[in-house]
Amino acid sequence: MASSLLRTLIPFDIYGGMKLTGKYFGKVLRQANRGVKRTHVVVEYPEVPTTLMPRFRGRLQMIKDEQGEIKCVCCMACEKICPTQVITIEKGKKEGRKTPYPTRYDFEMERCIFCEFCVESCGFDSIILNHQFELASYNREDFSHALEGEFQNMFGITPVSHYSVASED
Amino acid sequence: MFKTEEMEINLGPQHPSTHGVLRVKLHLDGETIVRCTPMIGYLHRGVEKICENKTFFQGQVWTDRTDYVASVSNNLGWAEGVEKLFGITVPRRAHYIRTMLTELNRITSHLLWLGTHALDIGAMTVFLYAFREREEILSMFEAFCGARLTTTAFRIGGLREDIPPGFEKQVRAFQARFLDCLDEYEILLTENRIWKKRTVGVALLNAEDAIALGVTGPVLRAAGSTYDIRKAFPYAAYAEMDFQVATKNEGDTYARYLVRLEEMRQAHRIINQCLDGLPEGPVMAKLPKVLKSEVNEIYHAIEAPKGELGYYFIGEKGGVNPYRMHIRAPSFINLQALSKMVEGRLLADVIAAIGTLDVVLGEVDR
């Protein structure tokens, strides 16, 4: 009875919470942005680059082999498996190449959901999802990627994110 | 002399604490709720219909986007449902990894619930502490499958890849400190007199009503039931795991809070067991090139963080797509209990009730 009355009158419960938050306040105040040991969890993003895991699923990118040839042989597996139908391939032929050659490989990034099904289905390792995540842009056209064109590069790293803060010069 | 009338007020769809685009139409007498009508559909995308036009393999990406805070659980439900439809046996190692990731996902979902629920009731700091731990788990998902939120973690027949190198160390480092973090939340909330006043006896739902309304998950277990699909109909590797089902008898918001905290502790236990007993072997079953269904229908339910998540598939002869697919979304069914919980109570209790039901509008509207 007496102890419960005392507990009602004196807010020990709130005191415990205040102690915890006060502890964190003191810690962060002392260690705010001093490098090695830190309590806070902030990543100061544009200044400090973000680290990504090796399996991170970024933008779709085509890769070339050692001779600079496109590895894609137009098996259409990625086009078929894509849940949102963002890949369009046209089969063609090229001089001096036995396997089919894509005359057109369009990638509509606006609808892409970065599921990596296309990479998984590819039997020739000709496409990857790279580690690029700053994909915002001011122009709608920048989201359409193709084999050719100024900003429509399926091979390069940053056709779009030259608008992002971190890549500004 | 004065005319009195009920005030009709729209809580949402744009409101700080309706967790998305839920609109609750309230009839108020002063601050007392006379009638409460949840109005849904603002996030309807027709996932079930879309999935009828996608192959079994492709459909999984839409399950990421139903309950987007527990996408791994949804992936598990889809993958196991399809495996049941085709009679595929998944390797044991894949089962263990699936169980581990699903339990990690249960922790993230409960942490998000804890943070937002506490924020709704006014305790701002728990939110950030909870997100600190959630962030770590999300980076584990990123390490495992390359995405943090829309994971698409599993494949029909197993996993796409084994766990990456360093993953076990990452999980163990997290496991080592997670229980202390849980204690921190408890210091801030469990004994706090204001938290208790706001949650004890608020949004009551007894077991009878809960079962009548089809409510499942922590909301049902906080009302005294011990129904947990992980125990009742074990799936994945749960049959081999040693854990308890957290229950409370009060059926109020505080009991649900305690049940969910205890579930996080049990999830912590299960993850440890998965890590210790991880069997060797392949992670993917042998599959035919194209999955073609027979005339067949199955229902597969798993215990998602929010309750019973069921996938209902109907196959047709030679079909590569489900003929019909239905998701029994726990949030959608739990939301029915909202009116029952808050009618006759105060406006502030609606916020607590929405928080304690842990609805995700992506799943409610699908």
Place this chain on the structure above:
Amino acid sequence: MTPMTPTLTQYLVISLLQIIVVMGFVMTLVPLLTFAERKVIAYVQVRLGATRVAGGLWGAQRGRTHKSRTFTGGLNGLMWYLGRVPVFSILRGLPMFIADALKLLTKEDIVPVEADKAVFVLSPALAMVAAFTVFAAISFAPGALFHFPANFPLLGGLPFNGFLTDLNVGLLFILGVASVGVYGIVLGAWASNSKYPLLGGLRSAAQIVSYEVPLTLSLLVPVVLTGSLNFNEMSTRMATDVPVNAVVGIFRTLLMFVGFFVYTTCGFAETNRTPFDLAEAENELVAGFHTEYSGMKFSFYFLAEYASMITVSALAAAFFLGGHYLLPFGLQGFLHIGGWWGGPHIIFFLLKIFFLLFVFLWVRATVPRYRYDQLMNVGWKFLIPYTLVMFVIAALLRYAA
């Protein structure tokens, strides 16, 4: 030197200067307080808070790269390096408060079509005027801050006081004017002609009217103990009165200790701060009474809330924490401290105010919010009996002394 009686002109000029100083103090403290709120809550939540200002203060600047780091403007680059300095890293993002003020000043001022326009415009001003007028009776320093030099034109030899007026009913004035502020909130909420503000305004009215009672009762303890209503006299005597014997002294200190917590609790409710911020209750009523306000009118409410936080802190510091003297809870009367530390200084008072303001933010970061009916219960069933008991004990102590 015999004290001079100032002429009317001199009196008016000095008063004007004092008003400018006090208002300047409050008007700089309030924006700094918003900045402090960002930082304190961020640090409690293991974040860093505002560390940069978007695009720099002088229009959008392009980022520049230095040693493989990219900054979003020159000012932010500076602040990045400030982050390396141990204690001053808290000043990162300080320009944010200027940006905040500029934003509030230049934002579009929307008046709802259905609103009662005259009341809608007037009520923020009412709230702010009430919150600021209170400072007329608060004494920041007990005596003169300094005297003007004898050869100073017009004002030579006159004292520049640390207070605006030395009202003999100062406390009544403070309580009376502060309670006008609630009209600003209620009228503004009503004039918005919208549902969420209406609920917020009603909550606020009921809350402030209820909490006026325990607030005033808890302030009656110093009134009874000192037998005065004059701010200066009360704060000085509460701090330095020498008790007749040890028992009375111990009871007096205990009473002030408890009274401090009760008063601060009521003060939290009176200023609409967490855990009693029901009038705003962001998660329930969107923004409460100021849902429909924007731009300058909103910032008036904002200023009023923070100014009344300063008032409550100042009263608590003056009456319970020893005011201008070093030791709190009347301990100054027991323990005789000599030298500079023993005297009244404005710096002690200001430090106490700043500490209490920090406590306001600290509590906000820690505790949840009460429900409306629970708030009323706490007020009527808990705080009022509590303060009445305190009042009786204070009367007994007065009788014993």
